[in-house]
Amino acid sequence: MSEVLFVVNAGSSSIKFKLYRVVGEDIALVFGGAVDGIGTRPRLKAKDHAGETLIERSFSAEEVANSSQAQRIIADWVGGQMKDAQLIGIGHRVVHGGPVYSAPVLVDDAVMRTLETFIPLAPLHQLSNLDPIRVLRERRPDLPQVACFDTAFHRGHPELSDRFALPRELYDEGVRRYGFHGLSYEYVSQALRGIAPEIAEKRVIIAHLGSGASVCALEGGRSIETTMGFTALDGLPMGTRSGSLDPGVVLHLIEQKGMSPAEVGHMLYHESGLRGLSGISNDVRALLESDRPEAAMAIDFFSLRVAQAFASLSVSLGGLDALVFTAGVGENAHQVRRNVVERLRWAGFALDEEANSRNDRRIEAPGSRVSILVVPTDEERMIGQHTLRLLRRPQDCIAKQAGAPHRPELGER
Numbered sequence: 001m002s003e004v005l006f007v008v009n010a011g012s013s014s015i016k017f018k019l020y021r022v023v024g025e026d027i028a029l030v031f032g033g034a035v036d037g038i039g040t041r042p043r044l045k046a047k048d049h050a051g052e053t054l055i056e057r058s059f060s061a062e063e064v065a066n067s068s069q070a071q072r073i074i075a076d077w078v079g080g081q082m083k084d085a086q087l088i089g090i091g092h093r094v095v096h097g098g099p100v101y102s103a104p105v106l107v108d109d110a111v112m113r114t115l116e117t118f119i120p121l122a123p124l125h126q127l128s129n130l131d132p133i134r135v136l137r138e139r140r141p142d143l144p145q146v147a148c149f150d151t152a153f154h155r156g157h158p159e160l161s162d163r164f165a166l167p168r169e170l171y172d173e174g175v176r177r178y179g180f181h182g183l184s185y186e187y188v189s190q191a192l193r194g195i196a197p198e199i200a201e202k203r204v205i206i207a208h209l210g211s212g213a214s215v216c217a218l219e220g221g222r223s224i225e226t227t228m229g230f231t232a233l234d235g236l237p238m239g240t241r242s243g244s245l246d247p248g249v250v251l252h253l254i255e256q257k258g259m260s261p262a263e264v265g266h267m268l269y270h271e272s273g274l275r276g277l278s279g280i281s282n283d284v285r286a287l288l289e290s291d292r293p294e295a296a297m298a299i300d301f302f303s304l305r306v307a308q309a310f311a312s313l314s315v316s317l318g319g320l321d322a323l324v325f326t327a328g329v330g331e332n333a334h335q336v337r338r339n340v341v342e343r344l345r346w347a348g349f350a351l352d353e354e355a356n357s358r359n360d361r362r363i364e365a366p367g368s369r370v371s372i373l374v375v376p377t378d379e380e381r382m383i384g385q386h387t388l389r390l391l392r393r394p395q396d397c398i399a400k401q402a403g404a405p406h407r408p409e410l411g412e413r
Contacts, residue, residue, distance in 0.1 A: 001084060001085065001086045002021055002022070002084065002085050002086070003021070003022040003085070003086050003088050004019055004020060004021055004022065004030065004082065004085040004086065004087055004088070005019070005020045005022060005027060005087075005088060005089055005090070005091060005384050005387055005388060006018075006019055006020075006078070006087060006089075006090045006091070007019075007020065007090070007091045007092075007380045007381075007383045007384045007387070008090060008091070008092050008093070008132045008136075009092075009093040009379060009380055009383070010067065010092070010093070010128045010129055010131065010132050011125065011128055013036065013037065013038050013039065013040070014034055014035060014036035014037070014038060015034060015035050015038070015067060015070050015071065015074060015132065016032070016033070016034040016380065017032065017033060017034065017074055017078070017380075018030075018031070018032035018033075018380040018381075018384065019031050019032070019078065019081070019082070020381075020384045021085075022088070022388060025388070025389075025392070026385075026388075027381070027384045027385060027388055028049070029049040029381070030048070030049060030081075031046055031047060031048045031049065031054055031081065032046065032047060032380065033045050033046025033047065033054070033055070033074075034046075035064065035070040035073060035074060037064075038064055038065075038066065038067060038069075038070050039061055039064070039065050039066065040061055041058070041061070042058065042059040042060070042061065042063065042064035042070065043056070043057065043058045043059070044056070044057045044059070044073055044074070044077065045057075046077070054081075055077060059073070067128060067131050067132070068131065068135060071131075071132055071135050071136075075139075087143065088144070088391060089143065089144040089145065089146060089387055089388075089391050090136060090143060090144070090145045090146070090387070091104075091145075091146045091148055091383040091384055091386060091387030092107075092129060092132060092133050092145065092146065092147050092148065092383070093129060093148055093150065093183060093379060093380075093383055094115060094126070094129045094130070094133075094147040094148065094149050094150070095122045095125040095126055095129055095149070095150045095151070095180060095232065096115075096118040096121050096122040096125070096126050096149070096150070096151055096178065096180075097115075097118070097147075097149030097150075097151045097152055098114075098117070098118045098121065098151070098174060098178070099174050099176070100114055101147070101149050101151075101152060102152050102155040102156075103149075103152055104146050104147060104148045104149070104152070104386040104387065104389075104390050105146070105147050105390075106144055106145070106146055106390065106394065107133055107137070107145045107146065107147050111147065112130070112133070112134070112137075115130055115147065116130065121178075121230065121231055122180075122231060122232050123265070123269070124232065124241075124269050125232060133145055133147065144391060146383075146386065146387040146390050146391070148183060148382070148383045148386045148387070149182065149183075150180045150181055150182045150183055151178045151179060151180060151182055152182055153179070153182030153183070153185055153186045153223050154178060154179030154180075154182055154216075154223045154226055156222070156223075157177070157179070157223065157224065157225065158224065158225075161177065161224065161225040161226075161316065162176050162177050163176060163177065164176070164177065164229070164230070175230060176230065177226075177228075177229040177230060178228075178229065178230060179214075179216070179223065179226035179228050179229070180212075180214060180226075180228045180232045181208040181212070181214050181216070181226075181228070181327075182223070183379040183382045183383060184208045184326060184327065184377040184379050184382075185206055185208065185216045185218070185223060185226075186382055187377050187378050187379060187381065187382040188206050188324060188326050188375050188377055189204075189206070189218055189221045190221075190382075191375055192204065192221075192324070192373075192375065193221075195361065195373070195375060196322070196362075196371065196373065199321050199322045199371055200221060201219075201220050201221060202219070202321035202322065203217075203218075203219050203314075203317040203318070203319055203320050203321045203322075204217075204218045204219070204320075204321060204322045204323075204324060205217050205218070205310055205313050205314065205317070205320060205322070205323055205324070206218065206324040206325075206326060206375075207306055207309075207310070207323070207324065207325050207326065207330050207340075208326055208327045208330065208377065209236075209306065209325065209326070209327050209328070209329035209330035209333075209336065210239075210327035210328040210329055210330070211238060211239035211240075211282065211328070212232060212238050212239070212241070213235070213236040213237075213238045213243075213302075213306075213327075213329070214226055214227045214228045214235050214236060215227045215235070215236065215306065215309040215310065215313060216313075217313035217314075217316050217317050219317055224316055224317060225313055225316040226313075227244075227309050227313075233268055233269060235309070236302070236305050236306060236309060237272070237273045237274065237277065237301065237302055237305055238273045238274070239273050239274055239275065239282035239283070239284075240269065240270050240271065240272060240273045240274070240275045240276075240282045241268065241269055241272060241273045242268045242272035242273060242276070243273065243305065245268070250264055250268075253267075274287060274298045274299075274302060277294070277297065277298035277301055277302075278290075278292075278294045278295050278297070278298035279294055280292060280294060280295055280298075281295075284299070284302075284329050284333050284336065285333075287299055288333065288335055288336075299335070299336065299339065300339065302336070303336055303339035303340045303343065304343060306336075306340045307340045307341075307343035307344055310323060310340070310344060311344070311347070320370050321370060321371065322370055322371040322372070322373065323341075323349070323370055323371070323372045323373070324372075324373045324374075324375050325337055325372075325373070325374050325375075326374070326375050326376065326377040327377055330374070331359065331374055331375075331376050331377075332359060334356045334357050334359060337351070337356055337363070337374070338351060338353070338356055341372065347369065348368065348369030348370070349364075349368055349369060349370055349372065350364060350365040350366075350367060350368040350369075351363060351364065351365055351368075351372065352364060352365040352366075353365075359374055360374065361373060361374060361375070
Protein backbone atom coordinates (compact mmCIF):
# COMPACT_ATOMS: atom_id res chain seq x y z
CA MET A 1 0.00 0.00 0.00
CA SER A 2 1.52 3.32 -1.10
CA GLU A 3 1.82 6.31 1.21
CA VAL A 4 0.09 9.53 0.13
CA LEU A 5 -0.18 13.13 1.31
CA PHE A 6 -3.18 15.40 0.86
CA VAL A 7 -2.74 19.16 0.42
CA VAL A 8 -5.45 21.77 1.00
CA ASN A 9 -5.25 25.39 -0.17
CA ALA A 10 -8.48 27.00 1.03
CA GLY A 11 -9.68 30.46 0.07
CA SER A 12 -12.82 32.47 0.71
CA SER A 13 -14.68 31.22 -2.39
CA SER A 14 -12.70 28.16 -3.46
CA ILE A 15 -10.78 25.19 -2.06
CA LYS A 16 -7.92 23.75 -4.10
CA PHE A 17 -6.59 20.30 -3.29
CA LYS A 18 -3.94 17.85 -4.49
CA LEU A 19 -3.02 14.28 -3.64
CA TYR A 20 0.65 13.28 -3.81
CA ARG A 21 2.27 9.86 -3.71
CA VAL A 22 5.33 9.67 -1.47
CA VAL A 23 8.41 8.61 -3.44
CA GLY A 24 11.34 8.30 -1.06
CA GLU A 25 12.04 11.83 0.16
CA ASP A 26 10.01 13.43 -2.64
CA ILE A 27 6.40 13.50 -3.80
CA ALA A 28 4.65 12.84 -7.13
CA LEU A 29 1.28 14.24 -8.13
CA VAL A 30 -1.59 11.74 -8.31
CA PHE A 31 -4.42 14.20 -8.97
CA GLY A 32 -5.47 17.73 -8.20
CA GLY A 33 -8.64 19.75 -8.30
CA ALA A 34 -10.81 22.39 -6.73
CA VAL A 35 -14.27 23.37 -5.66
CA ASP A 36 -14.79 26.95 -6.78
CA GLY A 37 -17.73 29.32 -6.87
CA ILE A 38 -18.74 28.40 -3.32
CA GLY A 39 -22.11 29.96 -2.53
CA THR A 40 -22.65 31.21 -6.10
CA ARG A 41 -21.95 28.72 -8.90
CA PRO A 42 -20.19 25.79 -7.20
CA ARG A 43 -18.23 23.34 -9.33
CA LEU A 44 -16.00 20.39 -8.48
CA LYS A 45 -13.30 19.66 -11.02
CA ALA A 46 -10.30 17.34 -10.80
CA LYS A 47 -7.61 16.09 -13.17
CA ASP A 48 -4.99 13.38 -12.88
CA HIS A 49 -1.23 13.90 -13.15
CA ALA A 50 -1.44 13.73 -16.96
CA GLY A 51 -4.15 16.38 -17.19
CA GLU A 52 -7.02 14.00 -17.91
CA THR A 53 -10.33 15.08 -16.37
CA LEU A 54 -11.48 12.77 -13.57
CA ILE A 55 -14.62 14.65 -12.57
CA GLU A 56 -16.40 17.86 -13.49
CA ARG A 57 -19.66 18.44 -11.69
CA SER A 58 -21.73 21.53 -10.93
CA PHE A 59 -23.86 22.07 -7.84
CA SER A 60 -26.58 24.48 -6.81
CA ALA A 61 -25.66 27.39 -4.54
CA GLU A 62 -27.74 25.76 -1.80
CA GLU A 63 -25.84 22.47 -2.06
CA VAL A 64 -22.48 24.20 -1.56
CA ALA A 65 -23.35 27.35 0.32
CA ASN A 66 -20.21 27.41 2.47
CA SER A 67 -16.73 25.95 2.81
CA SER A 68 -17.83 23.21 5.21
CA GLN A 69 -20.18 21.81 2.57
CA ALA A 70 -17.43 22.10 -0.04
CA GLN A 71 -15.10 20.16 2.22
CA ARG A 72 -17.63 17.33 2.56
CA ILE A 73 -17.96 17.09 -1.21
CA ILE A 74 -14.17 16.96 -1.60
CA ALA A 75 -13.81 14.39 1.19
CA ASP A 76 -16.49 12.13 -0.30
CA TRP A 77 -14.93 12.19 -3.76
CA VAL A 78 -11.30 11.92 -2.65
CA GLY A 79 -12.14 9.06 -0.29
CA GLY A 80 -13.34 7.01 -3.23
CA GLN A 81 -10.02 7.50 -5.02
CA MET A 82 -7.79 6.22 -2.20
CA LYS A 83 -8.67 2.52 -1.90
CA ASP A 84 -5.06 1.32 -2.23
CA ALA A 85 -3.32 4.19 -0.46
CA GLN A 86 -2.38 5.05 3.12
CA LEU A 87 -2.90 8.71 3.97
CA ILE A 88 -0.05 9.76 6.28
CA GLY A 89 -0.77 13.47 6.68
CA ILE A 90 -2.45 16.62 5.41
CA GLY A 91 -0.70 19.89 4.59
CA HIS A 92 -2.48 23.24 4.69
CA ARG A 93 -1.68 26.68 3.40
CA VAL A 94 -2.07 29.20 6.23
CA VAL A 95 -1.54 32.78 5.18
CA HIS A 96 -0.36 34.28 8.49
CA GLY A 97 2.12 32.81 10.97
CA GLY A 98 2.57 36.13 12.77
CA PRO A 99 5.79 36.73 14.70
CA VAL A 100 5.57 33.20 16.14
CA TYR A 101 6.05 30.71 13.30
CA SER A 102 9.04 30.77 10.97
CA ALA A 103 8.60 27.21 9.67
CA PRO A 104 5.82 24.65 9.14
CA VAL A 105 4.30 23.27 12.32
CA LEU A 106 2.28 20.24 13.40
CA VAL A 107 -1.14 21.50 14.43
CA ASP A 108 -2.44 20.86 17.95
CA ASP A 109 -4.89 22.73 20.18
CA ALA A 110 -2.30 25.30 21.27
CA VAL A 111 -1.22 26.00 17.69
CA MET A 112 -4.84 26.46 16.61
CA ARG A 113 -5.48 28.95 19.41
CA THR A 114 -2.40 30.93 18.38
CA LEU A 115 -3.32 30.93 14.69
CA GLU A 116 -6.81 32.18 15.49
CA THR A 117 -5.29 35.28 17.09
CA PHE A 118 -3.87 36.21 13.66
CA ILE A 119 -7.31 36.35 11.98
CA PRO A 120 -7.47 40.18 12.31
CA LEU A 121 -4.15 40.40 10.43
CA ALA A 122 -5.56 38.54 7.39
CA PRO A 123 -9.36 38.56 7.66
CA LEU A 124 -9.86 37.66 4.00
CA HIS A 125 -7.77 34.48 4.27
CA GLN A 126 -6.90 33.22 7.75
CA LEU A 127 -10.37 32.08 8.77
CA SER A 128 -10.81 30.23 5.45
CA ASN A 129 -7.41 28.56 5.92
CA LEU A 130 -8.19 27.38 9.44
CA ASP A 131 -11.69 26.04 8.80
CA PRO A 132 -10.55 22.86 6.93
CA ILE A 133 -7.98 22.16 9.65
CA ARG A 134 -10.68 22.36 12.30
CA VAL A 135 -13.09 20.12 10.39
CA LEU A 136 -10.46 17.51 9.53
CA ARG A 137 -9.14 17.40 13.10
CA GLU A 138 -12.66 16.59 14.26
CA ARG A 139 -13.07 13.84 11.66
CA ARG A 140 -9.57 12.36 11.82
CA PRO A 141 -7.93 13.31 15.13
CA ASP A 142 -5.34 10.57 14.51
CA LEU A 143 -4.08 12.14 11.28
CA PRO A 144 -1.15 14.61 11.45
CA GLN A 145 -1.94 18.01 9.99
CA VAL A 146 0.73 20.51 9.08
CA ALA A 147 0.31 24.29 8.73
CA CYS A 148 2.60 25.91 6.15
CA PHE A 149 2.83 29.69 6.30
CA ASP A 150 2.93 32.33 3.57
CA THR A 151 4.79 34.62 5.96
CA ALA A 152 7.59 32.19 6.89
CA PHE A 153 9.70 32.71 3.75
CA HIS A 154 10.09 36.40 4.63
CA ARG A 155 11.30 35.88 8.19
CA GLY A 156 14.85 37.13 8.65
CA HIS A 157 14.41 40.29 6.57
CA PRO A 158 16.91 43.06 7.25
CA GLU A 159 15.52 45.27 10.00
CA LEU A 160 15.15 48.20 7.60
CA SER A 161 12.74 46.07 5.54
CA ASP A 162 10.84 44.83 8.57
CA ARG A 163 9.77 48.04 10.31
CA PHE A 164 7.24 50.81 9.91
CA ALA A 165 8.11 54.39 10.91
CA LEU A 166 5.91 54.05 14.01
CA PRO A 167 6.70 54.11 17.76
CA ARG A 168 9.11 51.30 18.61
CA GLU A 169 6.82 49.62 21.13
CA LEU A 170 4.35 48.76 18.34
CA TYR A 171 7.00 46.66 16.63
CA ASP A 172 7.49 44.68 19.82
CA GLU A 173 3.71 44.13 19.88
CA GLY A 174 3.84 42.58 16.39
CA VAL A 175 3.08 45.60 14.18
CA ARG A 176 5.69 44.92 11.53
CA ARG A 177 6.07 44.00 7.87
CA TYR A 178 5.43 40.27 7.48
CA GLY A 179 5.09 39.76 3.72
CA PHE A 180 2.94 37.12 2.01
CA HIS A 181 2.87 34.72 -0.98
CA GLY A 182 5.94 33.14 0.59
CA LEU A 183 5.08 29.58 -0.48
CA SER A 184 4.87 30.76 -4.08
CA TYR A 185 8.17 32.65 -3.88
CA GLU A 186 9.88 29.70 -2.24
CA TYR A 187 8.69 27.33 -4.98
CA VAL A 188 9.73 29.65 -7.82
CA SER A 189 13.10 30.30 -6.18
CA GLN A 190 13.75 26.56 -6.03
CA ALA A 191 12.49 26.05 -9.60
CA LEU A 192 14.95 28.67 -10.85
CA ARG A 193 17.84 26.48 -9.68
CA GLY A 194 16.86 23.92 -12.30
CA ILE A 195 15.64 26.32 -14.99
CA ALA A 196 18.36 28.98 -14.84
CA PRO A 197 21.04 28.04 -12.28
CA GLU A 198 23.28 30.82 -13.57
CA ILE A 199 20.90 33.45 -12.14
CA ALA A 200 19.06 31.62 -9.35
CA GLU A 201 21.44 32.80 -6.62
CA LYS A 202 21.81 36.33 -7.98
CA ARG A 203 19.63 39.42 -7.52
CA VAL A 204 16.15 38.37 -8.62
CA ILE A 205 12.75 40.03 -8.36
CA ILE A 206 9.68 37.81 -8.60
CA ALA A 207 6.20 39.19 -9.29
CA HIS A 208 3.35 37.00 -8.03
CA LEU A 209 0.47 38.48 -10.00
CA GLY A 210 -2.95 36.93 -9.47
CA SER A 211 -6.16 38.01 -7.76
CA GLY A 212 -3.75 38.78 -4.93
CA ALA A 213 -0.50 40.36 -6.05
CA SER A 214 2.89 41.20 -4.62
CA VAL A 215 6.53 41.49 -5.62
CA CYS A 216 9.54 40.07 -3.78
CA ALA A 217 13.27 40.84 -3.99
CA LEU A 218 15.59 37.86 -3.46
CA GLU A 219 19.33 37.40 -3.26
CA GLY A 220 20.89 34.00 -2.88
CA GLY A 221 17.37 32.56 -2.98
CA ARG A 222 16.37 34.43 0.20
CA SER A 223 13.72 37.10 0.59
CA ILE A 224 15.23 40.53 1.21
CA GLU A 225 12.13 42.72 0.87
CA THR A 226 8.57 42.47 -0.41
CA THR A 227 5.69 44.81 -1.22
CA MET A 228 3.13 43.35 1.20
CA GLY A 229 3.55 44.31 4.83
CA PHE A 230 1.46 43.95 8.00
CA THR A 231 -1.52 42.55 6.10
CA ALA A 232 -2.27 41.17 2.63
CA LEU A 233 -3.90 44.52 1.85
CA ASP A 234 -0.60 46.34 1.33
CA GLY A 235 1.50 46.90 -1.77
CA LEU A 236 0.20 46.48 -5.31
CA PRO A 237 -3.45 47.06 -6.25
CA MET A 238 -5.13 43.68 -6.60
CA GLY A 239 -8.39 42.22 -7.88
CA THR A 240 -10.53 43.75 -5.15
CA ARG A 241 -7.92 45.04 -2.67
CA SER A 242 -6.64 48.60 -2.74
CA GLY A 243 -2.96 47.99 -2.15
CA SER A 244 -0.86 50.81 -0.66
CA LEU A 245 -2.92 53.81 0.40
CA ASP A 246 -2.30 57.13 2.09
CA PRO A 247 -3.37 56.45 5.72
CA GLY A 248 -4.99 59.87 5.65
CA VAL A 249 -7.60 58.51 3.25
CA VAL A 250 -8.70 55.99 5.90
CA LEU A 251 -8.94 58.76 8.50
CA HIS A 252 -10.94 60.88 6.07
CA LEU A 253 -13.41 58.08 5.35
CA ILE A 254 -14.00 57.51 9.06
CA GLU A 255 -13.89 61.06 10.38
CA GLN A 256 -15.41 63.02 7.49
CA LYS A 257 -17.51 60.50 5.56
CA GLY A 258 -18.83 58.85 8.72
CA MET A 259 -17.92 55.32 7.63
CA SER A 260 -17.33 52.73 10.33
CA PRO A 261 -14.00 50.88 10.49
CA ALA A 262 -15.82 47.73 9.34
CA GLU A 263 -17.27 49.56 6.34
CA VAL A 264 -13.87 50.95 5.40
CA GLY A 265 -12.33 47.50 5.77
CA HIS A 266 -14.97 45.95 3.53
CA MET A 267 -14.38 48.60 0.88
CA LEU A 268 -10.60 48.22 0.93
CA TYR A 269 -10.70 44.41 0.79
CA HIS A 270 -13.72 43.78 -1.47
CA GLU A 271 -14.62 46.88 -3.51
CA SER A 272 -11.27 48.40 -4.47
CA GLY A 273 -8.31 47.39 -6.63
CA LEU A 274 -9.10 46.60 -10.27
CA ARG A 275 -12.80 46.33 -9.48
CA GLY A 276 -12.89 49.77 -7.92
CA LEU A 277 -10.67 51.39 -10.55
CA SER A 278 -12.61 50.02 -13.51
CA GLY A 279 -16.13 49.77 -12.14
CA ILE A 280 -16.33 46.68 -14.36
CA SER A 281 -14.56 43.63 -12.94
CA ASN A 282 -11.75 42.37 -10.75
CA ASP A 283 -10.79 39.83 -13.46
CA VAL A 284 -7.82 40.89 -15.61
CA ARG A 285 -9.14 38.75 -18.48
CA ALA A 286 -12.43 40.66 -18.57
CA LEU A 287 -10.62 43.99 -18.44
CA LEU A 288 -8.27 43.05 -21.29
CA GLU A 289 -11.25 42.00 -23.42
CA SER A 290 -13.20 45.19 -22.69
CA ASP A 291 -13.06 48.19 -25.00
CA ARG A 292 -14.12 50.61 -22.26
CA PRO A 293 -11.53 53.26 -21.30
CA GLU A 294 -12.02 52.51 -17.60
CA ALA A 295 -10.77 48.95 -18.19
CA ALA A 296 -7.65 50.16 -20.00
CA MET A 297 -6.97 52.67 -17.22
CA ALA A 298 -7.19 49.97 -14.56
CA ILE A 299 -4.71 47.75 -16.44
CA ASP A 300 -2.36 50.72 -16.94
CA PHE A 301 -2.59 51.64 -13.26
CA PHE A 302 -1.78 48.06 -12.22
CA SER A 303 1.11 47.77 -14.71
CA LEU A 304 2.60 51.06 -13.56
CA ARG A 305 2.55 49.99 -9.91
CA VAL A 306 4.21 46.65 -10.75
CA ALA A 307 6.96 48.44 -12.72
CA GLN A 308 7.47 50.90 -9.86
CA ALA A 309 7.79 47.97 -7.45
CA PHE A 310 10.50 46.42 -9.65
CA ALA A 311 12.41 49.68 -9.65
CA SER A 312 12.03 50.25 -5.91
CA LEU A 313 13.09 46.73 -4.91
CA SER A 314 16.11 46.98 -7.21
CA VAL A 315 17.41 49.63 -4.81
CA SER A 316 17.10 47.20 -1.89
CA LEU A 317 19.13 44.64 -3.88
CA GLY A 318 21.71 47.14 -5.10
CA GLY A 319 20.98 46.17 -8.70
CA LEU A 320 19.08 43.52 -10.60
CA ASP A 321 19.92 40.42 -12.64
CA ALA A 322 16.51 38.89 -13.42
CA LEU A 323 12.77 39.52 -13.39
CA VAL A 324 10.36 36.62 -12.97
CA PHE A 325 6.59 36.65 -13.56
CA THR A 326 4.41 34.01 -11.89
CA ALA A 327 0.81 33.18 -10.79
CA GLY A 328 -2.34 33.46 -12.91
CA VAL A 329 -1.85 36.94 -14.38
CA GLY A 330 1.94 36.78 -14.39
CA GLU A 331 2.00 33.44 -16.22
CA ASN A 332 -0.80 34.06 -18.74
CA ALA A 333 -1.44 37.77 -19.36
CA HIS A 334 1.24 38.63 -21.92
CA GLN A 335 -0.29 42.09 -22.39
CA VAL A 336 0.32 42.93 -18.73
CA ARG A 337 3.92 41.68 -18.89
CA ARG A 338 4.49 43.81 -21.98
CA ASN A 339 3.01 46.88 -20.29
CA VAL A 340 5.21 46.39 -17.24
CA VAL A 341 8.48 45.82 -19.10
CA GLU A 342 7.74 48.68 -21.51
CA ARG A 343 7.79 51.05 -18.52
CA LEU A 344 11.29 49.78 -17.67
CA ARG A 345 12.88 50.29 -21.10
CA TRP A 346 14.76 53.29 -19.72
CA ALA A 347 16.70 50.84 -17.51
CA GLY A 348 17.67 48.60 -20.43
CA PHE A 349 14.93 45.99 -20.06
CA ALA A 350 13.84 44.54 -23.42
CA LEU A 351 11.14 42.00 -24.23
CA ASP A 352 11.03 39.46 -27.05
CA GLU A 353 7.47 40.15 -28.23
CA GLU A 354 6.94 36.77 -29.91
CA ALA A 355 8.29 34.77 -26.97
CA ASN A 356 6.18 36.87 -24.62
CA SER A 357 2.99 36.32 -26.63
CA ARG A 358 3.61 32.55 -26.51
CA ASN A 359 4.15 32.65 -22.71
CA ASP A 360 7.61 31.12 -23.23
CA ARG A 361 9.89 30.45 -20.27
CA ARG A 362 12.52 33.03 -21.35
CA ILE A 363 11.03 36.20 -22.79
CA GLU A 364 13.87 38.75 -22.76
CA ALA A 365 15.13 40.08 -26.08
CA PRO A 366 18.79 39.79 -27.11
CA GLY A 367 20.67 42.65 -25.50
CA SER A 368 18.28 43.03 -22.55
CA ARG A 369 20.19 44.19 -19.48
CA VAL A 370 18.36 41.64 -17.31
CA SER A 371 16.94 38.17 -17.84
CA ILE A 372 13.12 38.04 -17.93
CA LEU A 373 11.34 34.75 -17.22
CA VAL A 374 7.89 33.26 -16.81
CA VAL A 375 7.90 30.49 -14.19
CA PRO A 376 4.67 28.72 -13.16
CA THR A 377 4.21 28.52 -9.42
CA ASP A 378 2.97 25.50 -7.46
CA GLU A 379 2.15 26.39 -3.87
CA GLU A 380 0.52 23.01 -3.26
CA ARG A 381 3.67 21.11 -4.18
CA MET A 382 5.66 23.34 -1.83
CA ILE A 383 3.17 22.58 0.95
CA GLY A 384 3.44 18.86 0.19
CA GLN A 385 7.23 18.92 0.36
CA HIS A 386 7.18 20.81 3.65
CA THR A 387 4.61 18.41 5.08
CA LEU A 388 6.63 15.32 4.16
CA ARG A 389 9.83 16.86 5.53
CA LEU A 390 8.16 17.71 8.84
CA LEU A 391 6.63 14.26 9.20
CA ARG A 392 9.96 12.57 8.41
CA ARG A 393 12.25 14.93 10.35
CA PRO A 394 10.21 16.95 12.87
CA GLN A 395 13.34 17.96 14.79
CA ASP A 396 14.49 20.14 11.86
CA CYS A 397 11.42 22.36 12.02
CA ILE A 398 11.42 22.44 15.82
CA ALA A 399 14.99 23.72 15.77
CA LYS A 400 14.09 26.37 13.20
CA GLN A 401 11.11 27.59 15.23
CA ALA A 402 13.21 27.80 18.39
CA GLY A 403 15.96 29.91 16.87
CA ALA A 404 15.52 33.65 16.58
CA PRO A 405 15.55 34.69 12.91
CA HIS A 406 18.85 36.16 11.77
CA ARG A 407 18.40 39.59 10.21
CA PRO A 408 21.15 40.20 7.65
CA GLU A 409 22.44 43.73 7.50
CA LEU A 410 23.01 45.42 4.16
CA GLY A 411 26.69 44.54 4.09
CA GLU A 412 25.97 40.84 4.63
CA ARG A 413 23.93 40.46 1.45
